[in-house]
Amino acid sequence: MLIHPWLVPEDPTSFLALKKALSSLERVSPCYLSINEKFELKQVVDPNKKELLGLRLKLYPLVINEGFKPEVIASLLATAKARRKTAQILTDKVLTEDYLGLNVDFEGPFGEYRQEYTEFITILAELLHENNREISVDVIAQTTKPSPENSWGYPFQYRELGKVVDYLIIMGYDYASLFSPPGPVAPNEWLVAVKQYALSQVASPKIILSLPFYGRHWTTAPDGKHSIGRGVTYNQAMEISQEWSKKPTLHESGCLHLDIKQPDGSRDQIFFEDKNTLLEKIKIAEGLAGIAFWRLGQEDERIWDYL
Numbered sequence: 001m002l003i004h005p006w007l008v009p010e011d012p013t014s015f016l017a018l019k020k021a022l023s024s025l026e027r028v029s030p031c032y033l034s035i036n037e038k039f040e041l042k043q044v045v046d047p048n049k050k051e052l053l054g055l056r057l058k059l060y061p062l063v064i065n066e067g068f069k070p071e072v073i074a075s076l077l078a079t080a081k082a083r084r085k086t087a088q089i090l091t092d093k094v095l096t097e098d099y100l101g102l103n104v105d106f107e108g109p110f111g112e113y114r115q116e117y118t119e120f121i122t123i124l125a126e127l128l129h130e131n132n133r134e135i136s137v138d139v140i141a142q143t144t145k146p147s148p149e150n151s152w153g154y155p156f157q158y159r160e161l162g163k164v165v166d167y168l169i170i171m172g173y174d175y176a177s178l179f180s181p182p183g184p185v186a187p188n189e190w191l192v193a194v195k196q197y198a199l200s201q202v203a204s205p206k207i208i209l210s211l212p213f214y215g216r217h218w219t220t221a222p223d224g225k226h227s228i229g230r231g232v233t234y235n236q237a238m239e240i241s242q243e244w245s246k247k248p249t250l251h252e253s254g255c256l257h258l259d260i261k262q263p264d265g266s267r268d269q270i271f272f273e274d275k276n277t278l279l280e281k282i283k284i285a286e287g288l289a290g291i292a293f294w295r296l297g298q299e300d301e302r303i304w305d306y307l
Helices: 012-020 049-054 070-077 080-097 111-130 158-164 188-201 234-244 275-284 301-306
Strands: 002-007 027-035 041-043 062-065 101-104 134-140 167-171 207-212 215-220 230-232 256-261 267-272 290-294
Touching: 002 012, 002 167, 002 207, 012 049, 012 301, 027 080, 041 080, 062 070, 070 080, 070 111, 080 101, 080 111, 101 111, 111 134, 111 158, 134 158, 158 167, 158 188, 167 188, 167 290, 188 207, 188 275, 207 275, 215 234, 230 234, 234 256, 234 267, 275 301
Parallel strands: 002 027, 002 290, 027 062, 062 101, 101 134, 134 167, 167 207, 207 290
Antiparallel strands: 027 041, 215 230, 215 267, 256 267
C-alpha cells in the first residue's frame, strides 16, 4: 500500500517525524509551493532541504492556490490561455527542480470554475506525463455527488479528474471542522461512505484515502456557544489528558475522546487519533492504491511500527 505523507518545512517537528518514519516511507510531499493571481510561483524556505534530498525519498511537492482564495483561482483558470499558462509554470518548476511529480491542492469556494478546473488538471497532467512525471490531486471528501451549495466540494469532478491523474487523494478529515460543533474529525462510518462513493466514480488503483494525524479541541460555554475547533497533535492531546487527570475513551465514531466539565460550567472536548484508531481507519482503505497522512509531526509515532 502506497503511503503519502505531507511534510511542513516551517515546523521542525515535521522533519524530525519524517526521519523517525523513514523506514516506512518511499515518498513524501513537502508543502513547498503556492501560486498567486499574478501567476507568481512562490516556494517556502526549507532549512532541511539538503538533508531531505540526501534521504533519497521520492519528492512530490504540494502546490496551493495562495491562501485558498477563489479570486486566485479566477485569475489562474478563467480563460484557456490562463489555464495553459498556469499548467506550464507548474510543469516547468517540476522539471527545473527535477521532482518526480506534483501534488495539486487547489481549494476554496470556486465551484463556478468547476469545469475550468478539470480542464486545467487535464492540461497539467498531459504536460507532466509527457515528461514522465506524476500528478496527484487533493479533493474534498464526498459521500454523494456535490451540489453547487457545497461550495468547497463542488469544484471537484471525481470521475473526470480520475481519468487524467495518477492519484486522486481524498481528504478524509474535517467532518467536524474549524467552525463546526464539537465532533470527530474523521468518523469511521463516514470514511466508509466516502470510500464507497469514490469507488463509484474512480477506479480503485487511482484512489488514495488521506487520514488525519491531528485532532480538534473545542470549549463549549455554559450558554452552549462553542469555540472554534482548534487543531491539536496527538502529543498535545495526551499532555492535556495528564493535566486534566482524565483518560481518553474510545468514541463511538472510532476516534479517541477527552471530555471534561470545568469548574466554571464550561465543557472541553478533544477528538483525536492514536495508533490504534488510525490502524482501524487504515483498514477502511484496504483495496485502494494507498493512504495519505496530514501531516508529519502531529502523529502518535507508534503508528510507524505497523506500517
